[in-house]
Amino acid sequence: MSWLDANRDYVLDMLLQHVRLSVPAIVISVLVAVVLGRVAWRWPRAGTVVLGSASLLYSVPALPLLIVIPVLLGIPLRSGLTLVVALAVYGTALLAGTAADAFGSVDARVREAAEAMGYSRAGLLWKVDLPLAVPVLLSGIRVVTVSTVSLVTIGALVGIPSLGNLLTDGFQRDIRAEIVTGVLGTMLLAVTLDALLVALGRVVTPWRAATPAGGAS
Amino acid sequence: MNLFGDALAWITDGAHWGGPGGIDHRVVQHLLVTFAAVALAAVLALPLGILIGHTGRGRLVVVALAGAVRAVPTLGLLTLLGLALGIGIQAPLIALVALAFPSLLAGAYAGIEAADRGAVDAARAVGMSEWQLVTRVEIPLGADVILGGIRAATLQVVATATLAAYISDTGLGRYLFSGLKSRQYDQMLAGALLVAALALVLDLTMAALQRASRPTTRKVPS
Numbered sequence: 001m002s003w004l005d006a007n008r009d010y011v012l013d014m015l016l017q018h019v020r021l022s023v024p025a026i027v028i029s030v031l032v033a034v035v036l037g038r039v040a041w042r043w044p045r046a047g048t049v050v051l052g053s054a055s056l057l058y059s060v061p062a063l064p065l066l067i068v069i070p071v072l073l074g075i076p077l078r079s080g081l082t083l084v085v086a087l088a089v090y091g092t093a094l095l096a097g098t099a100a101d102a103f104g105s106v107d108a109r110v111r112e113a114a115e116a117m118g119y120s121r122a123g124l125l126w127k128v129d130l131p132l133a134v135p136v137l138l139s140g141i142r143v144v145t146v147s148t149v150s151l152v153t154i155g156a157l158v159g160i161p162s163l164g165n166l167l168t169d170g171f172q173r174d175i176r177a178e179i180v181t182g183v184l185g186t187m188l189l190a191v192t193l194d195a196l197l198v199a200l201g202r203v204v205t206p207w208r209a210a211t212p213a214g215g216a217s
Numbered sequence: 218m219n220l221f222g223d224a225l226a227w228i229t230d231g232a233h234w235g236g237p238g239g240i241d242h243r244v245v246q247h248l249l250v251t252f253a254a255v256a257l258a259a260v261l262a263l264p265l266g267i268l269i270g271h272t273g274r275g276r277l278v279v280v281a282l283a284g285a286v287r288a289v290p291t292l293g294l295l296t297l298l299g300l301a302l303g304i305g306i307q308a309p310l311i312a313l314v315a316l317a318f319p320s321l322l323a324g325a326y327a328g329i330e331a332a333d334r335g336a337v338d339a340a341r342a343v344g345m346s347e348w349q350l351v352t353r354v355e356i357p358l359g360a361d362v363i364l365g366g367i368r369a370a371t372l373q374v375v376a377t378a379t380l381a382a383y384i385s386d387t388g389l390g391r392y393l394f395s396g397l398k399s400r401q402y403d404q405m406l407a408g409a410l411l412v413a414a415l416a417l418v419l420d421l422t423m424a425a426l427q428r429a430s431r432p433t434t435r436k437v438p439s
Contacts, residue, residue: 059420061376063393064409071220071406146288153290157383158397164292171296171384179300183293190288 003177011166015185017080018162022149022189025084029091029144034137036092037099038125051097058093062086062151066158078159087151091144098140102133131205138201142194149190153182163189224406238391240411247388247415250306251375254313255321258370262318263363266325270359271351276326283319291316291377299384309381316377317370324366328359360430368423375416389415 004011036054040047060068065086070077073085106129114128156164166182169175202209227233234240269275291312298308332355340354356363382390389412396405 056417059372059376059416060413061379061416063376063379063390064412067393067405067409068413071402146284150288150290153292154380156292157380157394164290167290167293167296171299174300176297176300179293179297183290183297186290186293187285187288 003175004181007178011163011181011185014161014163014165014182015189018149018152018164018186018189021080021083021155021160021162022087022145022152022193025087025091025152026141026145026148026193028084028088029095029148030141032088032092033095033099033140034130036096037101038103040096040100041103047100051100054093054096057089062090063154063157065089066155066160080155080160082158083152083155083160083162087148090151091148094147095140095144098143099133099137102136102140103129105136106132134201134205135208138197142197145193145197146190149186149193153186220402220406221410223403224410227403227407228411243389243391244411244415247375247378247390247412248419250310250313250378250381250388251371251419254310254374254378255317255367255371257310258314258317258321259367261314262321263325266322266363266366267329267351267356269322270326270329271347271355273330279322279326283322286315286319289315292380292383295380295384304385306381306385306387308384309378309387313374313378313381317374320370320373321366324363324369325359328362328366329355330359331362332358361427364423364427364430368420368427371423372416372420375419376412379412 036050040050066082067077069075069086069089070079070082073082075081075085110132111124111128114124119128152162153164153167155162156168163182163185166178166185170178170182228240236242265279269279294315295309295312298311302308302311329351336358337350337354340350345353378388379390379393381387382394389408392404392408392411396402396408
């Protein structure tokens with residue numbers, strides 16, 4: 001605790017950096033993955049290609065990705081943008097398949113009923129498909145969130161500041177308390193974002209509270 | 218794009234092959250660490266996962282635990298173990314075993330649970346012992362999912378084994394870190410490309426193995 005007391009500002013600063021890197025990466029992943037998932041669900045043949053390349057991308061290890069991306073995009077290696085792009089690519093690859101499954105999980109009869117009631121195609125997407133896809137989608141977003149928050153730490157290895165700096169700095173200076181703070185801080189951030197997502201999920205799917213668990217499939 | 222050319226030139230340079238720091242040596246090292254970690258984790262996780270899948274007990278505890286382990290940044294585990302155990306291969310190996318554990322466990326119990334209940338009941342009805350049930354019915358029927366878990370774990374480990382070089386002179390990650398330190402972009406990028414290629418080849422091989430293990434008979438609609 002004494003180490004944390006003496007370094008409170010530094011830890012808070014790194015925590016803030018960590019949030020600034022992980023949240024945009026998660027948001028971009030979700031947006032791109034939902035579009036790709038929709039395409040894959042709508043046109044299964046194109047979908048096979050899209051989801052296949054996503055899983056191929058996912059097999060590219062994260063640390064090498066951090067080194068390849070600056071070369072491809074011509075941005076500095078130690079820029080936060082590098083990490084955000086790398087983690088967004090990673091998150092998208094992880095989430096695209098789940099997004100396609102999420103649209104597939106929507107009951108076809110519900111969609112037909114909505115069509116019969118005169119929903120436009122846009123209305124069908126925004127008011128029927130997307131809300132009903134939320135439960136499956138959310139399970140994938142939670143996985144991506146935890147993995148992204150944890151992966152941000154490796155940015156410290158190439159010089160992009162985050163809570164990961166506590167891990168590398170603590171190792172180099174032999175301060176165990178610093179590493180433990182970094183690990184717990186990262187986990188705490190992941191758990192907090194996860195809890196926020198669960199709460200958000202409850203807000204956007206109010207009908208699920210009224211039916212027994214899993215009843216609304 | 219010029220940098221990619223430099224990296225490829227670095228990889229194909231004969232001076233970087235052979236000897237203790239050579240690319241071939243490091244690729245073998247990287248693979249050995251990967252297989253050792255996955256094998257060690259499998260010895261622990263697969264029997265436990267099969268037991269959970271078979272009995273249906275302890276599932277919630279283990280799922281929660283595996284989730285918590287997933288949230289631990291591997292770099293943190295690695296550096297903590299590094300401080301405790303010193304420079305060497307032990308710390309990365311333990312960290313990689315911990316990394317592989319949740320995927321293997323999840324694959325094992327999901328595979329056993331996915332085994333057709335009708336087939337399991339039939340096997341029990343014809344007088345198979347619990348042991349025979351597990352080894353002759355549930356494991357063969359769940360093999361696809363169990364192998365999927367092994368594949369996911371292997372992919373995670375081969376990627377993360379790169380970090381081993383941060384605290385020990387092991388594997389392809391060494392090129393990355395020494396390139397970073399000396400600002401030799403060609404070496405760093407070469408290391409990155411080698412790890413990515415290795416992960417890709419390993420994953421495609423595992424996918425082929427997984428496909429080959431699938432029974433060729435068509436599924437009978439129930």
